[in-house]
Amino acid sequence: NAGVTQTPKFRVLKTGQSMTLLCAQDMNHEYMYWYRQDPGMGLRLIHYSVGEGTTAKGEVPDGYNVSRLKKQNFLLGLESAAPSQTSVYFCASSYRGAKGTEAFFGQGTRLTVV
Amino acid sequence: AQKITQTQPGMFVQEKEAVTLDCTYDTSDPSYGLFWYKQPSSGEMIFLIYQGSYDQQNATEGRYSLNFQKARKSANLVISASQLGDSAMYFCAMREDNQGGKLIFGQGTELSVKP
Numbered sequence: 001n002a003g004v005t006q007t008p009k010f011r012v013l014k015t016g017q018s019m020t021l022l023c024a025q026d027m028n029h030e031y032m033y034w035y036r037q038d039p040g041m042g043l044r045l046i047h048y049s050v051g052e053g054t055t056a057k058g059e060v061p062d063g064y065n066v067s068r069l070k071k072q073n074f075l076l077g078l079e080s081a082a083p084s085q086t087s088v089y090f091c092a093s094s095y096r097g098a099k100g101t102e103a104f105f106g107q108g109t110r111l112t113v114v
Numbered sequence: 115a116q117k118i119t120q121t122q123p124g125m126f127v128q129e130k131e132a133v134t135l136d137c138t139y140d141t142s143d144p145s146y147g148l149f150w151y152k153q154p155s156s157g158e159m160i161f162l163i164y165q166g167s168y169d170q171q172n173a174t175e176g177r178y179s180l181n182f183q184k185a186r187k188s189a190n191l192v193i194s195a196s197q198l199g200d201s202a203m204y205f206c207a208m209r210e211d212n213q214g215g216k217l218i219f220g221q222g223t224e225l226s227v228k229p
Contacts, residue, residue: 103217
């Protein structure tokens with residue numbers, strides 16, 4: 001049972017390059033989330049999705065785009081990477097409706113922009 | 115506006131003692147859930163405990179308990195009988211049930227357990 005899988009796990013980008021981070025979950029979860037984690041800042045919500053074909057902005061959406069074309073996948077795109085986007089990115093997913101259900105996390109993607 | 119605050123960047127506790135990690139929140143939604151996660155140095159996020167806004171009892175899971183004070187908007191995590199393996203980052207999080215599933219986290223508290 002894979003749970004939440006993030007691809008890639010590590011990446012180094014040059015300033016101005018673009019890339020897409022893939023999050024895949026096999027638990028049939030409705031909700032999916034993208035976070036970035038920086039020292040002293042905790043996890044900050046970038047974008048999230050409450051279902052296939054829907055996305056919403058989180059706390060720090062600038063410089064990122066997302067798509068949820070299939071229920072099991074949530075893609076995070078960086079169109080023109082900047083050094084300020086150097087971070088660890090986490091994807092998470094959870095069920096909708098059942099109040100007690102927690103979010104399950106991927107293993108993280110460490111992105112460095114030089 | 116939905117907000118989570120953890121005011122303790124770092125905490126130390128002696129092995130076998132209890133420790134309380136603070137979390138305060140702000141929301142206008144009467145229905146919400148509060149979560150605590152642990153992140154060891156390996157980086158994975160581990161779910162610890164959940165408290166619903168309408169739950170009458172404080173949540174407990176083994177050595178973890180959540181001291182939920184609704185009027186004060188606080189949801190402190192209590193770890194009893196600390197172990198060396200409890201050394202990690204701890205994050206408090208909140209999801210408003212009527213706001214489309216948005217889940218936000220606090221800044222985290224780094225707990226160090228001393229032998």
